[in-house]
Amino acid sequence: MAKVIRTYKGGSLSATCLMRNEDGKLFVRKSVSLIENREYGFQRWYSQLKRLQRYSALFPGLFPRVIRFGKDNEIAYFDIEYFESAINAQEYIEQCQQDSEVDEFFISLINIMSILHKTEIPSNAESMELYLNEEIEQRLKDCSKNKAFIDFLKYEEILFNGTKAKPFLSVLDEYKILCKQCYVSPTETFTHGNITLENMLYVVGEKRIILIDPYEENIIDSVLAEYSQLLQSTNSKYEMYNCRNATVVDNKIVLTLPKSFGIEYLNEKILQHIRNTYSQNDYIVVRLLEISQFIRMLPFKMAVDESKMIFFYGLASYLFELLREEYIALGGSEI
Ligand SMILES: Nc1ncnc2c1ncn2[C@@H]1O[C@H](COP(=O)(O)OP(=O)(O)O)[C@@H](O)[C@H]1O
Ligand SMILES: [Mg+2]
Incomplete structure (x- = not known):
């Protein structure tokens, strides 16, 4: 046995x-x-x-x-197969103190992504409708019978670590309009499907990344979705938030994170790479999909930890507030 x-x-x-x-x-x-x-x-x-x-x-x-x-x-x-000499990439990057360590990891990451994403599969932009239905509206519906979720929905404003944000449900129409307006590059590919830092292993000595925990439920198998999941880890700090407990009192959500040089530096590199490689519309889609990651996870959070469901709903609301400002600063029209 x-x-x-x-x-x-x-x-x-x-x-x-x-x-x-x-x-x-x-x-x-x-x-x-x-x-x-x-x-x-x-x-x-x-x-x-x-x-x-x-x-x-x-x-x-x-x-x-x-x-x-x-x-x-x-x-x-x-x-x-078990990788004995590998360390989880989130753990590794979080403790990195040197540019060079993160630079090496980043080169390996871009390299394996280019292998995985090489095949181009023609698709169509209307697929965004199905994505929004399944990954946003259906997921919110799945939580809508939960008492803690219903209680939190009564607030007209959320205070996320002191910053005011409109609840995601109240800006859902705006969110959907922006998604449909900006999703104009509907090419698909072979994706990992859940490519966050905690779903990568890293063999430091070999500078080798092994991808674990892939999923088939992305609806849109776009490289833009893959970048949005990397940002979920580095820009929105999913793993760092997920392993800590927030304080939630009425509409106020508070969770302060320690600084991590490695995560901040990798985030800068990924954002720069996206801006240098893709159009402005594609960049906005990546950021919109980054927000969607926190909505599509809500039913899973509801099943394992209700307080995380409230926290990530608040985070998604806060992230859309920031993105709306950035979109307008980039010259986008009022939504
Ligand atoms: N093949 C493997 N070799 C070494 N460690 C692994 C392997 N697969 C998973 N792990 C470890 O188990 C953790 C959870 O695995 P994962 O597949 O991401 O599960 P979950 O679906 O619960 O997120 C990983 O973060 C990693 O530390
Ligand atoms: Mg995992």
């Missing part, structure tokens, strides 16, 4: 652990209930299994190999 050596903390409804076989070999197992919460549990887990299988064949060395998958009573599981 294989033995559990360690259980990893993760943000999803599936469980991840390190295991050892009878023959001493280590592997990572991701398992999920076949009964409970199938939409946000099993369906996501299944999309990950299929992406890992296909991407290991298409992009050798970029993702962990799937060793086996199956079912054990009411649990589905898959086992993947």
Whole structure:
């Protein structure tokens, strides 16, 4: 019988652990209930299994190999290659003190993204309608029966770390208009689908990034969505917020983060790269999708930690407030 050596903390409804076989070999197992919460549990887990299988064949060395998958009573599981000498990229970047360390990581990141995103798949801009329906409106609807969420919705203004912001639901129409107006480059590609820093492993000595935890539920498989998920980590500091607890009193949300040179510096590099490579419309789409990441995660947060659901709804509201100002400063018309 294989033995559990360690259980990893993760943000999803599936469980991840390190295991050892009878023959001493280590592997990572991701398992999920076949009964409970199938939409946000099993369906996501299944999309990950299929992406890992296909991407290991298409992009050798970029993702962990799937060793086996199956079912054990009411649990589905898959086992993947374990990277013993790798460190989680969020942990690594957060503690970096030197430009050169982050520069090396950034070069590797852009390199693997260019491999993954090489294939161009023609698509159409109307797909944004489906994205907004599924990833924004449906996700908000999924939370709308939750008591804590309903209670928070009664405020006409949110104070996020002292800054005033209109609640996201009250600016949803503006948000949708801007998304449809700016999404004019509808080319798609092979994406990771959840490419945040916590979903990358880094082998420092080899300057090698391994991508873990991909998902199939992006609707729009755009490189712009991929950049929005990187910004979710570096610009909106998802992981740093997610591992801490906010204070929420009435409409006031407070959570102060420690400074991280590595995260700030990587953020500058990513933003500069996006601005140098893409049009202004594409840049705005990346920033709009960055906000959408915090809305589409709300039902998962509702399932694992309600206070995080309120916090990330507040963060999305605050981020749209900032983006509206930036959009106008860039010469965009009033929305
Ligand atoms: N193949 C692997 N090798 C080494 N560590 C891994 C591997 N897969 C996952 N981990 C560790 O487990 C953590 C959670 O894995 P992840 O697939 O991101 O789960 P979740 O869906 O819960 O976010 C990762 O942050 C990483 O530290
Ligand atoms: Mg993960």
